[in-house]
Amino acid sequence: MEKTSVRCCIAGGGPAGVMAGLLLARAGVDVVVLEKHADFFRDFRGDTIHPSTLELMYELGSLDDLLHLPHQKTARLRFQFGDTFGTIADFTRTKLRTPYIAFMPQWDFLTFLSKRAARYPTFTLKMGAEATGLIEENGLIVGVTATTPIGPLEIRADLVIAADGRTSLMRQQAGLAVDELGAPMDVLWFSMPRKPSDPDETMGRIDAGRMLIAIDRQDYWQFGDVIPKGTFEAIKARGLHDFRATLTQMAPYMADRVALLDDWDKIKLLTVQVNRAKSWHRPGFLCIGDAAHAMSPVAGVGINLAVQDAVAASNILAGPLLAGSVTEDDLARVQKRREFPMRVIQAMQLMIQNRVLTPVLGGAPTLKPPFIIKLLQAFPFLQGLAARLVGVGVRPEHIRTAPHWPEKG
Ligand SMILES: Cc1cc2nc3c(=O)[nH]c(=O)nc-3n(C[C@H](O)[C@H](O)[C@H](O)COP(=O)(O)OP(=O)(O)OC[C@H]3O[C@@H](n4cnc5c(N)ncnc54)[C@H](O)[C@@H]3O)c2cc1C
DSSP states (O other): OEEEEEEEEEEOOSHHHHHHHHHHHHTTOOEEEEESSSOSOOSOOOOEEOHHHHHHHHHTTOHHHHHTSSOEEEOEEEEEETTEEEEEEEGGGSOOSSOSEEEOOHHHHHHHHHHHHTTSTTEEEEETOEEEEEEEETTEEEEEEEEETTEEEEEEEEEEEEOOOTTOHHHHHHTOOEEEOOOSEEEEEEEEEOOTTSOOSOEEEEETTEEEEEEEOSSEEEEEEEEETTOHHHHHHHOHHHHHHHHHHHOGGGTTTGGGOOOGGGOEEEOOOOEEESOOEETTEEEOGGGTOOOOSTTSOHHHHHHHHHHHHHHHHHHHHHHTOOOHHHHHHHHHHHHHHHHHHHHHHHHHIIIIIHHHHTTOSSOOOOHHHHHHHHSTHHHHHHHHHHHTOSSOOOOOSOOSSOOOO
16 A cells, blocks of 8 residues: 655545645645546536636636636526516626626636646645545544555545535544535536527526526536426436426527437436535544535535635645644634635525525416515615625635745746
């Protein structure tokens, strides 16, 4: 077995893990990120890069380079509720540097971040390396065991960061309990070709019993069909013909190409979970991102909160890690810093789930926009506040660590 030791070992190379690795390495901390997949190019996992994340890219001097990658910008989140059209969030009413959501495939974003991190000699990313267990000595977590394409690996570390997502094995092994908050829905994600004659905006359409999210990705649509929780098997049993008919009802412009949806393999089920770990840490161990709190897909914030956690963790822990003296109090500070912003967003998501989605998915016969939606239309300045809440959240993070290495262009 190969054995090695580092200051910090991060299990999981998603947005939380790669961003934490980048920032810690930039601050001079010796860090290894383990990602179990061989590449980032996998199923659709959300593409929304919010102004909070774009601002961090600006702080890193990388915003222009990031925006050179193919992406689409959306400045307004619009909806169709029955026959009523309106706007929920309007980024043009904010004073943000980047008043829009950038839609970019997550694999492009992760590749970009990992290339950016590879500039630093203290950054190592091991692809195809799956963390399989925690090494514990006298109640202190001191490392990780992993399997890699070239054999088993043991990494000793002053700190193990679990960034291994919503089904976190590391969190389970650390014995950290989770509060499940529940969700009334699952989401079926699929893409379809887009034609120039199609509508040209990202839109959520709500009709009795259904909600369809249509994200304009220029040459294709990314659709999210929001279904009542646990009903995918029943939908499958009714057949693709039925599914295609509902899609055409919700998005009539799909009628000429709906036949392309000819296999259930083209449709990916997101089993929605909303939860949070009671404690995010133990001595030598910290959870961030989805491993600490799985977010509802409402408002597409998961990637961005994961990135915010990574920034807070590096701001608070880079100094103690460099000094070789991370205490549990330091780890508690990360949870204290991030828990409130995360709870505010989860509260907003639960309110939308309960007040808007539950009645809709229950097939409420009279379809009137709920009070909150009416309020947003009556007072358009509220659409700017909604955009700020979705795009930046509360208590946004900024990069506070100084670069240890000379920055190259
Ligand atoms: C279908 C789908 C659609 C979504 N849509 C959106 C959206 O539109 N906008 C949005 O903001 N969020 C969206 N999300 C949520 C978003 O993807 C997550 O909130 C976000 O990626 C969390 O980042 P993370 O780094 O904490 O975890 P993840 O992105 O889940 O990353 C965890 C990483 O750890 C790796 N891993 C897991 N176990 C191990 C192990 N034992 N060893 C090594 N590596 C391991 C995984 O392969 C993965 O790469 C969506 C999620 C899904 C599944």
